[in-house]
Amino acid sequence: xxxxLILLPLILxxxxxxxxxxxxxxxxxxxxxxxxxxxxxxxxHINGIRLGGIIQSIADMMKLVFKEEFLPSHIxxxxxxxxxxxxxxxxxxxxxxxxxxxDNITINDKTYYMQALPTDLGVLWFLAFAGLGVYGIIxxxxxxxxxxxILGSMRATAxxxxxxxxxxxxxxxxxxxxxxxxxxxxxTYQSQSFFIIxxxxxxxxxxxxxxxxxxxxxETNRAPFDAAEGESEIVAGYHTEYGAMKFGLYFxxxxxxxxASGALIVTIFxxxxxxxxxxxxxxxxxxxxxxxxxxAFAVVTSLMFLKWMKSHNIYNTSGLDxxxxxxxxxxxxxxxxxxxxxxxxLGFGHASAVGVMILQFAIFTVKLFFLHFVFIWVRxxxxxxxxxxxxxxxxxxxxxxxxxxIFITAIVVVGVNYGN
Amino acid sequence: xxxxxxxxxxxxxxxxxxxxxxxxxRPIDSALSFIVTLVSIAALFALVNAxxxxxxxxxxxxxxxxxxxxxIIMFLNIKDSNLPDEKHKNRWLMGTSxxxxxxxxxxxxxxxxxxxxxxxxxxxxxxxxxxxGLTLFSKWILPFELVSILLLVxxxxxVTLSKKED
Numbered sequence: 228x229x230x231x232l233i234l235l236p237l238i239l240x241x242x243x244x245x246x247x248x249x250x251x252x253x254x255x256x257x258x259x260x261x262x263x264x265x266x267x268x269x270x271x272h273i274n275g276i277r278l279g280g281i282i283q284s285i286a287d288m289m290k291l292v293f294k295e296e297f298l299p300s301h302i303x304x305x306x307x308x309x310x311x312x313x314x315x316x317x318x319x320x321x322x323x324x325x326x327x328x329x330d331n332i333t334i335n336d337k338t339y340y341m342q343a344l345p346t347d348l349g350v351l352w353f354l355a356f357a358g359l360g361v362y363g364i365i366x367x368x369x370x371x372x373x374x375x376x377i378l379g380s381m382r383a384t385a386x387x388x389x390x391x392x393x394x395x396x397x398x399x400x401x402x403x404x405x406x407x408x409x410x411x412x413x414x415t416y417q418s419q420s421f422f423i424i425x426x427x428x429x430x431x432x433x434x435x436x437x438x439x440x441x442x443x444x445x446e447t448n449r450a451p452f453d454a455a456e457g458e459s460e461i462v463a464g465y466h467t468e469y470g471a472m473k474f475g476l477y478f479x480x481x482x483x484x485x486x487a488s489g490a491l492i493v494t495i496f497x498x499x500x501x502x503x504x505x506x507x508x509x510x511x512x513x514x515x516x517x518x519x520x521x522x523a524f525a526v527v528t529s530l531m532f533l534k535w536m537k538s539h540n541i542y543n544t545s546g547l548d549x550x551x552x553x554x555x556x557x558x559x560x561x562x563x564x565x566x567x568x569x570x571x572x573l574g575f576g577h578a579s580a581v582g583v584m585i586l587q588f589a590i591f592t593v594k595l596f597f598l599h600f601v602f603i604w605v606r607x608x609x610x611x612x613x614x615x616x617x618x619x620x621x622x623x624x625x626x627x628x629x630x631x632x633i634f635i636t637a638i639v640v641v642g643v644n645y646g647n
Numbered sequence: 648x649x650x651x652x653x654x655x656x657x658x659x660x661x662x663x664x665x666x667x668x669x670x671x672x673r674p675i676d677s678a679l680s681f682i683v684t685l686v687s688i689a690a691l692f693a694l695v696n697a698x699x700x701x702x703x704x705x706x707x708x709x710x711x712x713x714x715x716x717x718x719i720i721m722f723l724n725i726k727d728s729n730l731p732d733e734k735h736k737n738r739w740l741m742g743t744s745x746x747x748x749x750x751x752x753x754x755x756x757x758x759x760x761x762x763x764x765x766x767x768x769x770x771x772x773x774x775x776x777x778x779x780g781l782t783l784f785s786k787w788i789l790p791f792e793l794v795s796i797l798l799l800v801x802x803x804x805x806v807t808l809s810k811k812e813d
Contacts, residue, residue, distance in 0.1 A: 307679075347776070351702040358710025362682070365717050369675065377721060384718045388711070408776060 232339040236328060239588070240343040243490065243595065244323045244483045249284040251482045251599060256280060258603045276549060291478075294471040299371075302468070307370035312469065312476035315363025319483040321356040325349055326490045327411040329500050329587035330507040332580055341584065342411065349410040350398055353491055354391070357446055360484060361387045364448075364455065364465045367477070371468035379464025382614055383455035386445055389621035390452075394442035396629035397435040400636040401495055404432055410491075414499030418506035425503035428496035434632045436496045438625050443488035445621070447481060450606040454614045489598035490591075497594050500587035510583045517586065518568050529561040654694060660687040670740060672730060674720050678713060685709045699776045 253268070257280060260267030268283035276282070302308050324344040332339050346352065361384055368380020405413045419426050429436045445452040456464035466477045493499060502510070510517065533554055540550050571582055612620070664683040671677045689704035783791050 346698065348698055348702050351699075351706065355702050355705035355710060358706060358714070361710075361714050362717075365714065365721065366679075369717075369721055381718065381721055384714060384721075388714060388718070391711070 229337075232332070232334070236341050236343045239328050239341075240323050240326075243326075243328075243592075244320055244486055245479070247486060248479050248482045249281065249288060251486070252284040252287065253279075253281045254596075254599060255603050255606075256283070258600065259607045262604070262607045276552065288475075291472055291475040296472070297470050299468050301372055302370065303372060304370045307366050308468075309473070311363050311367035311370060312473050312480070313363075314366065315360055315480040316476045316483070318356045318360040318363065319480040319487060322353050322360075322487040323483070323490065325352045325410055326487070326494055327414060327499060328591050329584045330415070331411065332584050334580060340411070341587075347409045349408045349413070350402070350491075350495070351408060353487070354395060354398070357484070357488075358387075358391060360446075360480070363477070363480065367469065368465035371465070373468055375461040375463070376465050376467045378461050379455045379457075379467070382457075383448060383465060386448075386452060386455065386617055386621070389618060390442040390445035390625070393438055393621060393625035393629050394446065396626070396633060397438040397442065398495075400435045400629065400633045401428060401432060401439075403633065403636050403640050404428075410494050410499075413495055414501060415506070417498045418501045420504055425498065427498045427503070432496075432632075432636070434628065435636075436492075438629050438632070439496065440492060441620075441625065443492060444602070444605065445617070447484040447488055449481070449485060449602060451609040451612050452617055453611060454617055457611060485602055486595070486599070489595055489602060492598055493591065493594045497598075499594075500591040502590055507583060507587075510586065511580065514571070514582060515573075518571060518582075521586075522565050522568055525561055525565060529557055533557060650694065654691070657687050657690050657694065661691070670736065672733070673727070674725060675717070678716050678720060681716075682709055682713050685713065695773070697773060697775075699779050 257267045259265075268280035269277055271277065271280070271283040271286050273282055298305065298308075325342055325346060325348065327340075327342045329341040331341065344352070364383045364387075365380050368376040368378075368383075371377075401413075402408055405416045407413060407416070413428075417425070417427050421431075424430055444450075448455050454460075456466065458464075461467075466474055469477060501507075505513070505517075536550060536553060540553075661684055664680040664687065667680040668677045668684060671680060685704060685708045689701045689709065692698075692704060693701040
């Protein structure tokens, strides 16, 4: 049990970062298809099972892995050229280490932290390694010895430097509000509520939330701030000369960076692993009631999904009847989950601390995937900013706004605490 | 024992990369080995539990300042022909290090005699955010504010200088 609880956050970090990349690629394509009114990926299948298109992501991954490793002959600095994608990948992966997936859990008088790296640095750790990520792009662009690549990496550097300032300042106002830099304590703060409003970051600091989300988009080089790889102007930017798994590392790093900033937004602004009005102690006390609600929710959603699938899954493949397989799987899985939950809900089991932990993982995952959806939604809705517009937005609008926000926050916090 | 092994490895990386930094021919090699130096110094801070210094070292030096320096190096587009050919560089390095050697012996001697070496173990809060903050804002409040005003003057000055040119 000890080892499991210590290893669990590490495993979850790998799951949330590396293992979600194929799912994110799939989400990206499905949501793009939804927004552009197309079908999306649906041809790739294994014996008739298409998994709604996930097989396509797996096929893409296989292609990247098994493609021939190619080294352009004009590259002089082979070491920098080869090490650049791994820097981008590593720093994106390291940013994930401080995200709390659930509240600290105490079993037999021993407290386990549900963070991969139980440190009190929290937000600062994220800032440090998000800043290092830019070296991957700079080095890649410089070592590629290609004008487009250099242009792309210079754009990326200028953008990251500019937006990191606004990001840091918007975080400062959150630090003043919460009075801590530890991410877990921030989530605990957000479990309280003022009157009937939950004290989530997005409610008490809307301006900082907006600034942080915008800068997070810019930090991860995603649209509308992807001028660094603007394919209509500079081919593919900093990864023009990269192929096979070297490109794959950049590709994965971008998604991991997106997942990490999504997780940070969830943790700081969207209440982390908490449900509104229910802190961890309340959850443990009312665990059975919450479980019954989840069971009811699971039954209703799976029935609705089955009905939706029957009318929409009309693509005929040779081999198995896909609909029947999915229906059996969904019914079986839901029945299993409900059986498992009702065992605890009826009061037979006593492992409610572990149960609450699993519930908090689930809440965190749902919020994280909602954030992923927002990231993709924005990418397929907004056009790319021109390069000078990006700089103007960063320096002329976001920077003064975040400074003003810090000022107001400080006055309010000091005023509120004056009487005490 | 573990700590000593880690310390030795990190110290070796720091020394080697700083030697590479001053002896490298191309500016980009120097800048990159400087990053390695800074990160390994940050790791040394982490080894003595000075978490705040560790993270600030990475954010400010390795993250912000060095990426600006790299940005400038890329902007200048330095070719190999632009660099001076430093024929006697190794001789210079050897000569200066021989001259400096006695001073470093004195420095080591000084450190070994001072309180730092005797009280090797710092207090539990050494280098944590709360401790650094309390020290800065209570004991050193006046110098801290003076330095921040100095930085502000430099910032305003650079903005005015860059505006004059248009």
